[in-house]
Amino acid sequence: MAKLYVQTVPPPDLNKNTEWFMYPGVWSTYILILFFSWLLVLSVFRCTPGMAWTVVNLFHFAITYYFFHWKKGTPFAEDQGIYNNLTWWEQMDNGKQLTRNRKFLTVVPVVLYLMALHTTDYQHLMLFLNTLAVAILVIAKFPNMHKVRIFGINE
Amino acid sequence: MVRLPYLTALTTLFSYGLLFAFGQLRDFFRKIIDWFKSSSKDLKGYAPICLGLEDFYTRRLYLRIQDCFSRPIASAPDAWIDVVERYSNDNNKTLHRTSNTTRCLNLGSYNYLGFAAADEYCTPHVIDSLKKYSCSTCSVRVDGGTTDLHTELEELVARFVGKPAAITFGMGYVTNSAIIPVLIGKGGLIISDSLNHNSIVNGARGSGAAVRVFQHNNPSHLEEVLREQIAEGQPRTHRPWKKIIVIVEGIYSMEGELCQLPEIIAVCKKYKVYTYLDEAHSIGAVGKTGRGVCELLGVDPADVDIMMGTFTKSFGSCGGYIAASKEIVQYLKYTCPAYLYATSMSPPAVQQVISAIKVILGEDGSNRGAQKLARIRENSNFFRSELQKMGFEVLGDSDSPVMPIMLYNPAKIPAFSRECLRQNVAVVTVAFPATPLLLARARICISAAHSREDLIKGLEVISKVGDLAGIKYFPVEPPKHETQGHKKLE
Numbered sequence: 001m002a003k004l005y006v007q008t009v010p011p012p013d014l015n016k017n018t019e020w021f022m023y024p025g026v027w028s029t030y031i032l033i034l035f036f037s038w039l040l041v042l043s044v045f046r047c048t049p050g051m052a053w054t055v056v057n058l059f060h061f062a063i064t065y066y067f068f069h070w071k072k073g074t075p076f077a078e079d080q081g082i083y084n085n086l087t088w089w090e091q092m093d094n095g096k097q098l099t100r101n102r103k104f105l106t107v108v109p110v111v112l113y114l115m116a117l118h119t120t121d122y123q124h125l126m127l128f129l130n131t132l133a134v135a136i137l138v139i140a141k142f143p144n145m146h147k148v149r150i151f152g153i154n155e
Numbered sequence: 156m157v158r159l160p161y162l163t164a165l166t167t168l169f170s171y172g173l174l175f176a177f178g179q180l181r182d183f184f185r186k187i188i189d190w191f192k193s194s195s196k197d198l199k200g201y202a203p204i205c206l207g208l209e210d211f212y213t214r215r216l217y218l219r220i221q222d223c224f225s226r227p228i229a230s231a232p233d234a235w236i237d238v239v240e241r242y243s244n245d246n247n248k249t250l251h252r253t254s255n256t257t258r259c260l261n262l263g264s265y266n267y268l269g270f271a272a273a274d275e276y277c278t279p280h281v282i283d284s285l286k287k288y289s290c291s292t293c294s295v296r297v298d299g300g301t302t303d304l305h306t307e308l309e310e311l312v313a314r315f316v317g318k319p320a321a322i323t324f325g326m327g328y329v330t331n332s333a334i335i336p337v338l339i340g341k342g343g344l345i346i347s348d349s350l351n352h353n354s355i356v357n358g359a360r361g362s363g364a365a366v367r368v369f370q371h372n373n374p375s376h377l378e379e380v381l382r383e384q385i386a387e388g389q390p391r392t393h394r395p396w397k398k399i400i401v402i403v404e405g406i407y408s409m410e411g412e413l414c415q416l417p418e419i420i421a422v423c424k425k426y427k428v429y430t431y432l433d434e435a436h437s438i439g440a441v442g443k444t445g446r447g448v449c450e451l452l453g454v455d456p457a458d459v460d461i462m463m464g465t466f467t468k469s470f471g472s473c474g475g476y477i478a479a480s481k482e483i484v485q486y487l488k489y490t491c492p493a494y495l496y497a498t499s500m501s502p503p504a505v506q507q508v509i510s511a512i513k514v515i516l517g518e519d520g521s522n523r524g525a526q527k528l529a530r531i532r533e534n535s536n537f538f539r540s541e542l543q544k545m546g547f548e549v550l551g552d553s554d555s556p557v558m559p560i561m562l563y564n565p566a567k568i569p570a571f572s573r574e575c576l577r578q579n580v581a582v583v584t585v586a587f588p589a590t591p592l593l594l595a596r597a598r599i600c601i602s603a604a605h606s607r608e609d610l611i612k613g614l615e616v617i618s619k620v621g622d623l624a625g626i627k628y629f630p631v632e633p634p635k636h637e638t639q640g641h642k643k644l645e
Contacts, residue, residue, distance in 0.1 A: 004161045014349070014368060020171075020592035025164030032165065033172065075211035078353075078588050080360075084206075 015083065017074040018092045021101055030108065034060065050120035054130060057116045060109065061133035068105075069140045070154060087154075089140070090147060097143035109137045157550065157594060159563060160628055167563045167593050174565060178215030182207065212588070216565070221247045223572035223584055229256045232264035233272035234604040238581050259576065260613050262599045263583035267440040267556050268527045269604030270471030270511050276519045277471070277510035281503045288502035297488075300499030308505050309476075315446065315512050316438070316464070317456035318478035320485075324493045325500045327435060327465030328354040330475030333493040334463070335402075335431075336362035342397040344384055346428075348372065348414075350407050355433060359402070365390065371410075374418035377401065381426050399428040405437030405448040409590055409598065411551020411558050413437075416452045420459065429460045439469025440556050445515045445528050451554070470511040472504045531556055531603040538601055538610055545618050546627035550596070559585075559596040560617070562626055568595050570624045580616045 011022040020026070034056060041052040073084040074091075083091050093099045113134040120126040139145065186207075217224075222241060230237040237256040243249060264271060284304065294300035305323065313321040324330045335358030339345060343364040347355055350371045359366045367384060370376040381399075388395050401423050403414050416432070423430045434447045442450030447464070449456050456462065461479045466472040477487065488494055515524040535556045542549045548561040562568055565586065572584045586595040601610075621627050 005158045006161050006164060007156060007158045009156055009370065011349075011370075016588050016592065020168075023164065023168075023591075023593050025161060025168060029165050029168040029172075033169070071208065073206070073208055075208055076213065076588055077205070077209045081209070 013094065015074070015079070015091055015094065016076070017083065018088065021092065027104055034108075034112070048119075050116065050126070053112070053116040053119050054126050057109075057112045057130055058133055060112060061137055064109070065137060065140070072154070086147070095146070097146065102141065106138060106141045109134050157561060158548065159561070163563050163628065164593065167565070170565050171592065174216055178211060181215060182211070216587075219247055220569040220572075222250060223569050226576075226581070227252060231272040232261060232266055234261055234266075234269070234602060234606070234609055235259065236261040236264070236581060238576065257576075257579060259579045259581040260609055260616075261581055262601075262613055263581055264602070265436070265468040265600055266471065266602040266604060267436075267469045267531055267600070268445075268471075268511070268515070269602050270469070270507070270514075271602075272604070274471075274510075274514070276514055276521075276523075277507055280510045281506050284506035285503040290503065291501055292499045294499065295496055296494050296499045302499075302502055302505075304502050304505040304509065305499060308500075308509050311509055311512050312476050313478055315516065316462055316478045317446065317449070318462060318480070320481045320483075321476050321478040322484050322487055322491075322494065323466075323474055323476045323500055323505075324491075325474050325497055326493075327467055327473070327475035328357075329493050329497065330463060330465070330477060331355050331433065332358040332361060333491055333497075334477055334487065335359055335400075337487065337490050337492075338362075338431075338461070339364045339398050339400055342389060344396045344399045345402060346377065346380060346384070346399065347402040348404065348407075350409065351402060351404060352408065352433065352435070355402055355404075364398075365396075371407075372412060372415050374415055374422050377419060378422045378426075381422065381428065385426060399426075400431055401428055402431045402433065405432060405434040406441070406555055406557060408436050408557060409559060409585065409596070411555045411598075413441075413448060413452070413552045413555060416448055416454050416459075420454055424458070430458075431461045431463065432459045434462060434464040435475075436468055436557060438464040439511075439515060440531060441554055443528070445469070445524070466504070466508045470508045472507040472511070474500045474504060474508070527603040531601065534603065534605055534610060535601045537607075538599070538614070541614050542617070543629075544632045545614075545621065546629045546631040547617075547621060548626075548628050556601045557598065558601070559598045560621075560626065561628070562595045562597055562624075563593060565595060567624045567626060568597075571597055571620055571626070574620045574623060575616060578616045578620065580613055582617075 006024040008024055011019060013019040013022060038052050038056045041055050042049065045052070045055070068089045069087050072087050073081065093101060113130050116130045117127060222243065226241070227239040228236055229239050235258055238259050240253045240255045240257060241250045242253060243251065270277060288302055288304065292300040292302060296305070308323055309321045312323065313319060324333070331352070331354035335345070335355065339362050341363040345359045345362065345364050345366045346369055347359060347366065348371055349368045367380055369380045384396070384399070387393065401419065403416070403419055405414055406412070407414070420430060438447040439445045441448060444450065448454070449459065461477060461483065463475065463477050465475040477484070510519070513519045515528070517524050532554055535558070536553055539549055539551065539553065539558050542558065542560065550559045550561065551557055562571060562584065568584045568586050572582060575582050582597050582599060584595070584597045590596060
């Protein structure tokens with residue numbers, strides 16, 4: 001197949017933990033990983049497509065909540081711990097709110113939610129689980145929740 | 156500016172995601188196993204030395220390919236070098252040295268002009284100075300560590316670079332990280348290129364001044380940042396900044412690119428900000444007489460306020476210098492901690508630099524300096540054009556002796572490094588966090604000591620390894636003798 005090339009300039013972000021998100025191909029990789037994990041769940045558990053989307057949605061919730069909104073700091077010591085109180089979401093784009101990357105990451109759980117609901121025909125149990133997952137994720141991504149720690153959890 | 160195939164970007168992100176996932180899984184199991192094993196009694200109640208997440212990258216990613224870094228060498232870093240062989244019994248967690256060495260082509264040392272090994276003019280002078288002054292002055296500059304060699308070196312460096320005065324220090328990294336806090340403090344603003352070296356970042360953080368970053372080598376973005384910052388002033392009080400310094404490098408060691416110096420100087424003059432040029436890789440290696448990027452790009456040295464450089468790269472010694480006006484150098488002599496508290500440069504090292512500069516300037520009576528400069532330019536241009544013809548993605552401008560070959564995928568880093576070592580070529584591969592996450596590369600440094608045969612052997616090996624590792628991202632240019640062969644058949 002003909003090679004499609006992308007051109008990129010290293011972005012002026014000093015935080016190496018979040019800088020990788022500004023490169024081309026990140027959004028596509030994210031969507032492709034979700035799609036392939038749906039196929040994987042379908043082939044391993046042999047369930048209905050709707051159940052598979054629900055499973056993907058819940059795993060996506062668990063993994064992204066843990067890594068974006070729970071874990072703080074950076075996985076290397078070179079920056080001498082200046083980001084040790086900030087979660088990955090708060091470090092993104094240097095703390096600027098409502099950038100393109102943040103809007104994309106807010107939309108993806110909602111789209112997953114709609115697909116999961118649609119394919120399970122809005123059954124009550126699935127509806128409840130999916131809504132809980134997506135509500136927590138989307139609220140955590142609001143600009144007003146920047147650096148807010150409810151009840152001191154994860155201080 | 157890098158161009159990469161879209162599929163490579165996707166696979167690189169996916170590979171890093173996979174490595175990250177496996178690392179987290181291993182950490183998780185490690186936590187469970189450690190919870191069962193009782194912790195030793197005498198450390199109970201003490202805080203852990205490092206938080207588990209801080210060294211995640213080192214433990215789970217770097218240690219897996221540890222044998223590609225920190226390779227011990229057993230000879231002078233000339234065009235050919237002896238690399239000590241190592242083996243590991245526990246999958247690279249610990250490495251053991253053997254007493255065997257392999258003779259490899261050295262494409263990794265900063266030996267731009269070939270002064271790293273014994274030289275016919277420099278080495279006798281160095282041995283004489285070693286006998287006369289011995290290895291160390293055992294003192295700081297301000298107490299008893301200034302020999303006449305040091306004063307001669309400072310005058311020579313100032314004359315070579317084209318500034319009124321210079322001051323030298325024992326270590327290149329320390330030159331940046333100890334000088335910047337002295338030049339600027341709280342209430343000042345440092346604007347540095349986004350890809351500046353760690354020593355500059357360290358110095359800027361240690362100074363207490365506000366730090367802003369502009370897009371790499373982009374004078375128009377620099378102007379934008381300058382206008383915004385001058386208009387806003389200091390962060391909360393909005394008072395005008397006490398001082399603004401712009402820090403750029405001559406050749407960026409990870410990109411091999413030259414700085415766009417004339418445009419940046421023009422912008423700085425317009426807004427009346429000071430400039431600081433770090434010529435670690437470019438002094439002695441570029442320019443018609445080896446005087447660095449100022450000569451190459453036609454910038455008057457008087458336009459750059461402070462010029463910094465190191466003696467490790469082109470002069471085969473160790474240490475760094477700052478060249479500036481007489482007043483600044485005089486000020487540094489009584490404020491800089493590296494002058495007041497750090498031991499002075501070792502006298503044989505000083506003599507090595509003096510002899511090397513004399514060779515470059517032609518003052519030793521021969522034209523070896525001019526020959527070396529011409530040879531490094533030829534070698535760099537030849538090597539770069541051949542690599543590009545083979546289809547590799549090579550960064551850097553022509554005439555620059557540093558050429559990074561892009562690898563991108565994390566698995567190709569150890570593949571390239573180990574396979575090249577097996578074929579007796581020693582290369583340096585660089586990954587995160589010295590470079591951005593996706594842009595891992597193998598950095599080749601060409602030297603004037605490499606002969607044409609050495610370079611051709613290096614090219615053959617790199618081409619073979621490149622085919623095996625799949626890093627020829629660009630289409631290969633057809634070799635010329637194919638068309639001639641065609642004609643012969645007809």
